[in-house]
Structure formats: C-alpha cells, structure tokens
Amino acid sequence: MDIAFLGSWLGSVPTAAIPLLLASVGLILSERAGVVSLGVEGYLAMGAMAAAAVTLESGSLVLGIAAGVAAGALLALGFGIAVVLLRAEQILAGLATMAIGLGAAGLLGRDYVHRTFEGVTNVDLGSLAQVPLLGQLLFAQDPLAYLAILLTLGGWWLIARSHFGLRLRAVGEDPATADVAGVNVQLHQLFAVTCCGALGGLGGAYLSAVASNVWVENMVAGRGWIALALVIFARWDPLRAILGAFLFGAVEALLPRLQASGFDAPVYLMGMLPYALTIVVLVAASCSRARRNAEPAALGQSYIRQDRR
C-alpha cells in the first residue's frame, strides 16, 4: 500500500461516514431527551428518496436536499407524537416507523428508481487537495460533508453548553425533576425527535444526492442500525460520534478499494464486515462501565406526570 492508495482511501471515507454521522448526531439528540428513535433507518430512506425525487422533478439540488430533510423530520414528528404525546411503546413504535419509512420511500419513489441525476460536487480548493495523505480527506470533499461536521459541532455545543441542552439532558435523565423545574418535558422530547428526523433525512439525502447521484430501493442498507450502535460507541457525545462514524466509514470505503486492487476475498463476507464490527462495538460497549455512566437514565421510558387530583 502506498501513500497514493492511502490518500485516496482516506479521501473516500467521508462519503461513507457522513450519513452515519448525521444519523448518529440526530439519535444522540433524541436519546439525550430520553427517546430511542429506532426508526432512523426509515428517516434515512425517506430522506434519500425525497432528495432524489424532488431534484429530478425540480432540477434544483438545494430543493431536493431540503425535501430530504423535511421528509425525515415529518416521519419523525409522527413517531414523536405517537411516543411522546400518546405514550406508545418506544421500541415497537420505532420498528413500525422504520417499516413505514422504508415502505413509503419505496412506494413514493417507484417512478424515480435508477434515474441518475447531477449530484453535489466536491469543492475545488486547488492545490490543497494535492497535499499527500490528508489532502483529499480534508480539502476535496463536498459542501454537505463540511456542513455535517459543522452541524455535529453545533449539536455538541447545543447539548453540552446551552440552556436548552441542560433542559434536554434533564428530560432524558430525570423527567420528573425536569418537570418540577418547569421544563416542558413533552415539548423538548418532541423537538429532539423531530431534529433527529431532520438530521436522518439529511443523511439520507447525502446518500442519494452526494454519494450515488441516484435513488434505488434498499440503498440505506442498515446504516440506521449502525448509527444506533454508533451512539453507544460515542457514549452519547457528538464529538466521539465523529470518530465512530469515520471508523465505520473507513471500513466501508476500504472494501471496494481492496477488491479493485485485486485482493481476493468473498464479496459477501467483506460486505458483512461493517455489521460484524457493529456487534463487536456493542459487545465492547456493554462490557464497559463508561456506557452505564453515559446512558441517559430515563432512556426509553415514557414520562407520566403524577396525577394532580
């Protein structure tokens, strides 16, 4: 392996990592407020489909990506209303949301399958991209990748540094205490879940409008589930999610490159690798004490205020 191989491999990592990162950051927001959004796979699918469909119809990439964000947010809002306001069981409602998202994307997107379009192109920073090893990784990416990093940093600031984040974390840790402190528990959870959908939708839009310039069914391929595992790996910290997403992205980006360079291994075995890695990460996480110290204490519980009588 030479420097050029490594450089181009690293350069292709963000394309694989960004959808995972966006979905993970969305999930972190939602879980910090105590809601497990198991349907994130569906948000990704809706985002990918809507971005492709609207871009193909309107010819505007910006509109397309905005439609992807909106589609994810809308699906998440439905889920949020079910679990937060109507107190549906989060796991089952999440699975249903996933199925609805995948199904709706397949149904609504059936006229747009396999129709390629002009996607987002990488920025051109000229000679900076020629820097050995890291040049392509850092200076030859698409604008959405940079935006995703900014959004992640913003998400971290919001959770860790803002008043809103304090209330959000209180809701996820101890909703009864937050309620007594005057925090509107339901509103915060609903907001966080919708943000999760919007970020998932953006991640999906990235898949179709940046990574592949086409929408095909099943293109999400379990990335939502990997993102759920990444949240645990990241210990509910967006900054650590960058590390996790790029680790997984690196594995995913390595596979086609290894094959192209003549490495002989069964394709399906190689394709399994990210998912096998997911299980390894989850097992490692559940063995570590750090997870128990980071997991929001009221995760997955729906909060019911004691009757005032």
Next chain:
Amino acid sequence: MTAMPAASAPVFLELRGLSKRFGERTVLDGVGLHLERGEVHALLGENGAGKSTLMNILTGVYLADDGEIRLQGERLAIRRPADASAAGIGMVHQHFRLVERFSVVENLLLAAGGRKGLRSASEASAALLRTAEQIGLRIDPQAQVADLSVAERQRTEICKVLALGARILILDEPTAVLTDREAGDMLSAIRRMADTGLSIVLITHKLREVIGHSHRLTVMRQGRTVAANLPTTSLSMEEIARLMVGEQKAGPERAPSTLISNGADLLIAHQLCVSRADGGVGIDGVSLRVRAGEVLGVAGVGGNGQQQLADALLGSLPIEAGNLSLDGAEVTHASIARRRDLGLRIIPSDRMASGLIGELSVADNLALTRVRGGHYRSGWLNRARMRADALAAIARQAIAGATPELRTSLLSGGNAQKVLLARELDSGVRLLVAHSPTRGLDVKACAVVHQAIREVAASGAACLLISEDLEEILALSDRIAVMSAGRITGECPGGSSAEEVGRLMLGHA
C-alpha cells in the same frame, strides 16, 4: 431555645380553614396554621394525619377545596408549583429533586430556568456559595450529585431552593435520612436559617427535635389540627406525644385477650441481623418470641427495619446472623417453601407487589400457594376444583363483586385483602406475619382484617402484627414490642396506654 420572635400583625403566612377531599375521603378538614418570620414551626402528626397534603397545597401540587392562604395579610392564590415558588415558598422533599448526573450548579441552572441573575454557571455557582455561607453550610457547586452522600445532597437541595429565592422553607422529615451526627448538624443549620429571617416548617416524627429546635408547633391528627401554633416551651414531651396519638378511647375496640397461658413458642427469633439492599443495617440483633394463641404487636415509626424484619421472617432476605425457629424447627436458612410448609403465612405491606398478582384471576391467586403441593393435580390442573375452592372462599370471606375468573387488580383494596386473607389463613396456618395489614383500607375492611387476626390467635396459632398504626397495635396485641432503628427498644404488656408506647416509638429512651 430563644423565645419566639414577636408577632406583629398581620401574620407573615397564614393558612386558614384549608380542606381537601379525595373522592369521598376528607383528608384535610379546616386546617389552619400561622407562620412568622424567623421561626421554626414544627408540624407533627402520625402517618396519614394530613401533613403532606397540607404542604402539597401550600406548594401548589394540590388545589384546596376550601380555605385560603394569606401572605402578609394579602390573599395568595397558589394554583401551580410555579405560583408557590414565585411567592417564596420552597420545599425540600424526602426524595430530592436533583438530577443525579448533573453537577450541583447545573441543577440550580435547570431549576432557575434562565431567570435573571442565575443565567450562567458562574452566577449560579456564586449564588450557591453565598447562600451556603449565610446559613453556615458547606457545599461544592462543581460536584456531581451522583458522587454526593445523602447529607450532602440534602444540603445541596436546601441551598438550591434558597438560592431560587425561597423565604419560606418546608422541610419534610429532614433528619429521617441522616445519621445522628448529620442530623445534629442539620438541626443547627435549620436554627441558623431561622436566625437569618427565614421561616421554616419542620415536618417531623421525632419529639426530641421538636423540643430542642422549634419555636412553635402544630399537631395534626386525622386531617385536623388538634393543636395549632403553640409555643414549644409550653408543652412537655408527654403532652406532645398525647396530642399526636390522641386520647385512647376506653377500649370498645380492644378484644378480650385470648391468650393461652404458657402456649408453646411458635416463633423464636434470636439476635437476627439483616442488612438492607443499600448496604445499611436493616435489623440489628432483633430477638422476638411469639407463643401459640397470642398476637405480638411490633410498633414503630415506618422505616425502622419493619420491612427487613418481615422479609427475614419470610425468607426473602438472607439472615446474616442469629437464629430463627418456627414451631420448633430451625429455619434460619430455610427456603420460603419450607417455612410455608411449617405453617408460616404472610400478609405483606404491599399486597399487590408481593401478595397477589394483579394480572391473574382471583381463582389463580387463591391457588398459587397450593399448586406446589400438588393440591390441584389431576393429569394437568384441576381447574374445576380451583374454581369450586375459589367460590367457597369468595362466599366465606364475602368478597363483594368477585368471581373466580375476575382479574384481581380490578378488586378494591379491601376486597383484594380479603382474597389474600382467604389464601393465607388456610387450615395450615401456625404463624401469621401481618405487615401493615390495614394500610389504605376503609373502616369496614379494617374490621374484617382485625377479626381475622383475632381468629388466628383464638384458633391456637399466633400472629406477629407489624404496624405503624398505633391504635391497631393497641387494639389487637397481647404484647407489644417497640422497634426503633432496627432494634427492639422496649416491650409493653397488652393493656399499655398510647403514651407509653408512643414515647418508645418516637425514639425517646
């Protein structure tokens, strides 16, 4: 104790004629209380006397059905918790309102909700330190709540409530969770708080704290104030105890003792020690002897090891030291099944948690303890026989509205307790351990339970009655053991007066 601060009209905080009903039950009936600036006002009463309801009204959790609250003569409408805190009323509950994984400062920021002067971590930290210094408590604003001891959390909670602007502080049994030394520190701090002009309502069971640390006191009993705003120094401890438990009515309730003299020892507990789940000592060297034909009452304020005692006798908590024998057989480390075979029966304090399974039918619940013995075996399960037995039990106990197929959780508390009685008081009973058997029941259901306990004793078996309800203990027991801090601190004969037992109960040696 210094004299009460001079009262100047109008009264600082006045509660007048407050009433509250939950359904048909009147829990507060025209309660009044005066609170002055700079005073520690003790609020006394047994469990269920209405103290918590009163304070919940004052803090906006409940809305009073009747009556009014006046602050400095002005009528004060408290409809929500926010109204109470805006009026400067703060409460420190026994269960602290702190997010464990937050730092102390973050907890204040959360509760402050971005109000002026408490917006940034540095402002909040400064406010906490300033408050702590004023009342002479030490706290660390940067500490994580999860790392703090109970006493530290309590100090944190108090400083938090005060930093939010409370001028009236309600402390719900603040020393119940503390060690003796910590309790002493806390009581001194309470006095210092009053000296800075704060008004403190001190809810407590412990007479010593009232005598030493309050200016005035109000006593509640059965939803009424039986003594209001009396200077503490004007009363002796005996008088306060009598106010709390009430004059004992010349006992129509008290059954003639059915005690068989020299009955065999059915239960001998010798120096039992059991730790609590959280590592603290639950019971520490408890010795008890229950003879055939008697009811031994175990009196005491809740949380002094009663639960651990009941669990240890049943066998659901391992006994760490000491011996236990049941009807002559050594059962210190025996299984629950073995103890039941020897005739141990139990009515747990939380009947739906560990007595009955709410999701199962009445017939299934009645059959639970007998299925193991093969009682209903006939190939599979003899459901016809279960049903017939259930019908018989329903008729015998007159369980209103019950059918064998009915889901048990749909029964009222009293009827559910009758199901439990029907199951536990079968022909095999030798020793019944009844833990708060009438908690939450109405008068009629109470009478049924009491009658059942008397019948157990009359039949030659025995009953160990663990209860916080002193009147119940006095009405049923042939002997009374008093439990405090995990030990048996005294024993009285059956005919003792409420004051005698009450004094032992309240931790006054």
